[in-house]
Amino acid sequence: MERPNLEHLKSAFLAMEPPNCFISLARSCGGGYITPEVQTFILDIICNGYVRSGAVSNSSYVRNLLKKVIVDAESTTSDDAVAVVDGLYEQFAHYMTLPAEDDLLKEENRIYKQISFLYPNGFHDVSSGARSLVVSLQCSLNLLEGDTGCAIWPSSLFLSEFILSHPAIFSNKFCFEVGSGVGLVGTCLAYVGASKVILTDGDISSLANMTSNLELNCLGSGTKAKTKTSPDMIQCKHLPWEFATESELQGCQPDIILGADVIYDPLCLPHLIQVLSILLKTKKHVPEETNDATNKSRNNYIPCNDQMKETPVAYIAQVIRNYETFNYFLKLAEEADLCIVDITETKRPPDFLPYMLSYDRSSVHLYRLSFSK
Template identity: 25%
Template sequence: MEQERELCSSFERTFLAAKPLSSFRWADLKQNLENSSDTRLLLDILKMTVLHPLCREHPPSVKYRRLFLSELIKKHESTASEPLDELYETFAAVLRMEDSTLCHKSYLLPSGNSVTLLESMAMISQGTTGLITWEAALYLAEWAIGNSHLFTDRTVLELGSGIGLTGLAICKTSKPKKYIFSDCHPHVLQQLRKNIQLNGFLLETEEQATRRAEHPPMAGTALAVLDLDWDSVSAEQLKETAADIVIAADVVYDPQIILSLVCVLQRISNVRRNGRAAEVFVASTVRNPETYHQFQTELNKAGIAWEVIPGHTKTLFPYDLDSSIEILNLFTKHD
């Protein structure tokens, strides 16, 4: 029974995040179905995936749901079980739906809450890779949830926020004083604002920001979106964010932007609040070791020291566990 519950939970998390069909534990499901003529397991999986309240409200793409249900039906039909009406009725309903170029992906949090994102279905869309969630963002969000004390009641600046997964997870679990999402691509910023609203947050107005500065503290986390170009942002603008902690995920992927990234990190390291620089954490999926090594070399040249944060073992979100992902803690050598 415990194994079945764990299998259902795995299908739930993987489906709601719209991970590739190859990510599902089909072999385990088939084995369970062959060992029992009881259809309750299939019904439970159906309720925790396509019929899940999150899927009804914020569904993955129609194509994805069709492919998933087709595979579920194949596994059911490979056994000697009687046809399952609910399964075929659900499939028929999805077949009648029209598809879209956008889809929802939902990530379940330990609290029972969730982060739901509207994403592009293409890896590169509108000339940017920022309209989908990358694995280092999930890894960094897991680490942040496990270290919520670092973010509670603090001002957080995120570089290259993309469509918002890491920041929304932190805001829903760690209660920072203020969270500043940032990016520079107009389509990414537009989608980011939509996802913030989709998750029940309102962006802070300039008037509210002024009142917060003049009469701290105000209740709740203040959220802001900043159009931040690494090549043109000044030290004064970075100082105005009043960030206690700076994070970034999957920003080390292109050798052409590494110098710009290191320059902005150097400006951040030079900003002092109460005599201290902000804490900085950068998560990266190491796809190309040469590019990653170039980033570390440029950090050293800029006088920014770094150390690898020990990997965490509690996996909350579905992603490729074989991926090489690291979080670097950055600090200036004289700190």
């Protein structure tokens, strides 16, 4: 495995990787322990730069991180190691003196993360030559309060990697996502040039948070995601599955439907299957040709791949946490004449997140759904 570099460490910090994961990565960057070079990078480049500029707003995270860095550096027994860099103590003292009440009020139960998708060797954005995509996201600080729609889940990371590694599938396509959460997948769809993107969620607070995240990225500049899709072509809609009507869904006519970690509650699955069935059965209208020249062009037309077909497809990324629930989903899908194919191995994307040690890519499955009749 290639040794991680300091840029990976910066990406881990901006993504607010768990402190233990950050420490493990910092050791790897230093060849086994947190060297003075790595300590200086953490101090000068990360702490003094990104924290003070407001890129990372959660001071309790920084405080905990600095404490673990200092403890790890102090406990190093290597002959090559030196004392802890002095500035680390000063930074830690600064964050220790911050009033806990003011800190909590300032963060307002939300944290800002920046997810850096680092293009592996052989991959890059052809149109711009970019080697990375940075997506800024406001996420929930406390999932115990039921704010799960405002968190970043492994399946959304996997689906985002899939989109970035296969941009031709989604470019110039109308994409519709169910259960969009923080809007990470939608931002990646816009980045690869989807012609239209509709993001939906049944939770009002998640929808509001998603809208804010799109404004952070799709309408932003600088290090934020510069999308190839017009901001007007990205919409957020409130869509509780149990109340979705057939006429409402048939009016959408998307090319591709997506979902990440949407198979979780047995009570919701019949409604989810109904939504997917309606969207997948709806064929896009092809206008009739009215002149000989157009007819001649049509007669010479030969579809070259699956993406040119009129029937839409769905891509669902899922961590199977309960096999009984997942088997129930498969049963309902079969009854609805939906064909499900596991394409995890044939379409597994390369690792765009090598610094994210908390992300278990191996736990995610990718499924392709289509109408079987």
